[in-house]
Amino acid sequence: MKLEVPDYIYTIPPYVPGKPVEELEREFGIADSIKLASNENPLGPSPKALAALGAAAAKLHRYPDGAGFALTQRLARHLKVKPGQIVLGNGSDDLLGMLARVLLQPGDEAIVPDPSFLMYTIVVQSAGAVPVKVPLDQRLAMDLPAMLSKVGPRTRMVFICNPNNPTGTAIGRQAFDAFMAALPERVLVVVDEAYYEFVRDSGCVSGLAYLESPCAVVTLRTFSKAYGLAGLRVGYGVMNASVADLLNRVRMPFNVNSLAQVAATAALDDSLFLEKTLATVHQGLDFLYAELSKRGLRYFPTQANFFLIDVVRPADEVFQALLRQGVIVRSMRAYGYSTYIRLSVGLPEENLRFLRALDAVL
């Protein structure tokens, strides 16, 4: 083979997902492991979504509705926006890729908070563009003034992760207003709200509030977290209709499969499941905070369904030792936090199991 691959492809850091339970059990020859590593919904999928799948399965010989009509209409009602302002994705990851394909050429720049969701860097580098990384501030929150100071003539987009993965910090209205007022109109803002449903801080603002701004603002949400449908891959972006038109030009024609469309539409009607999910996560967080305080361990309060814990030892070692106890978390060493782990909130019994494993390890 003599492939002519652009050099920048070789510089892309491969995405490392949370370890699947099956892989851990295969490697260690153990059973009954738990995964608290990928910020998934501990309750499972929405029951209404599951019920809707049965009837949809009988039509799997047909292509999906490429326009995702029913889901888009339902989302538009839910969010009080026009259907033409919504683009569906095969997970919100898919929309990140579309945005990069539309906006970035080799040599362009995109501003990326650091640490944050690793896919931003990957999609920017895939287009041959340069991720300009801006460290978080002392509170581990996005430093919007510092991000603004990095805007230059080649800046095409800015990524905002709200709440931020992996730190769980969220942005308030005043800081966002000041940022938007100073940003040049040619720069597109991606506001990734994968965890927005979990936010408890009433001061936190959504990108949807800036839909009519002079700058293009694309707000991304997903059914992978609060709605429990990570395995189906469905997310969406809300944006000005002219930006939606651009994304639809590069979107694969059947990017959201028919089961995902039907399940996501049903999940939006499952308000009981959403309520139960939020109660489980919020009660779990409060329990874990109290237990970690009792142990004298420092943690970082979150607006999401995961949070950082300083285990005061090399995070990779603690991660490995927890694996041997059948508990999968995330080491934050690769994110620049050598003694932090990230924990996704689980069911009450899973949270207890994590604490027992942590006690054994520490």
Ligand SMILES: Cc1ncc(COP(=O)(O)O)c(C=O)c1O
């Ligand atoms: C901040 C953030 N954005 C986007 C995603 C991707 O979500 P999806 O499953 O919709 O592709 C994740 C998944 O972990 C995430 O943490």
